[in-house]
Amino acid sequence: MPSNVEIKARVSNATRLAERASQLSQSEGTVIHQQDTFFNCSTGRLKLRNLMQDGSGQLIFYERPDCDGPKVSNYSLSTTQDPEGLRTVLADSLGVKGEVRKERRLFLVGQTRVHLDSVEGLGHYMELEVVLREDQRPEEGEAIARSLMKELGVGDDSLVTGAYVDLLLEGQG
Template identity: 30%
Template sequence: MYADITIKARCANPTDAESTLLQHEATYVGLDVQTDTFYETDTGKLKHRQGNIENVLIHYKREYSGGLQKTEVLLYLKNPSPTTVAQVCDGKQVMAQVKKFRKIFFIENVKFHIDHLEGLGHFVEIEAIDLEGSLGTEVLRHQLNYYKGLLQIADEYVVNDSYVNL
């Protein structure tokens, strides 16, 4: 079963974070210019992400605990067709849009985002992903804590809100 635990923090020096990741053999995927559109839903968040790298339609719920975010994914469609987006989203009110510049990196199952949002500044996200449910949440938590330390993320910089709420 899919599991995903994430931590997000303000990032005073994105160049240092990027350098640290590359020194630890992170794979750089690229710079994604993303627009996330959020739609009304009875539970969780319904988001259509449009980017030059990532394009998804996702419905998810997040639970926050001690700076970590556990995500339960209810719907995940990669590269959805316009027809599919219309079937899921038409008739729903647009709640908000978030535009960001996102550099994407991977080290094994851990995904890193170095984000810039105009008016909000720079952030780093660490997302430990268990696609098949073979690692378990304890391993994911250990990975997050390890990379949090590696990137020198102090607790006071951890953000417990999504960008749309900021």
């Protein structure tokens, strides 16, 4: 199962973070509109990501601890050309836990995906996903994430636990 090291943090100044990410990635980033539907499941999280621009989607199962700071996430992913049809089947069979709508600006910095997210009902957040190579230990990914946090000006005091859906369900918007 592929894995990555992730962190999620609240962002107080989205413009400044976007400028730093732009400098590090040497790009303006790619804007992506996403709707994630989370389904009830017994372990981990199961979400269907509707990639609003092109009508495609991704069914993603992942497991990661709910703690702040860098954490390893193991995931599996399958693409679909019928996200709405798949959503109906999964909703009917498993039930919907919650939904997250966001505008994501994606920057690539080395092996790290830097996401600047504007989440409906929550505000601005940043995610780092250090995609681990097969031969790479999680500790190396954590070191990369910590280093990028410093370069982006993200302090430990802004780190959050859980997924956006959890924050929305807890009313932390």
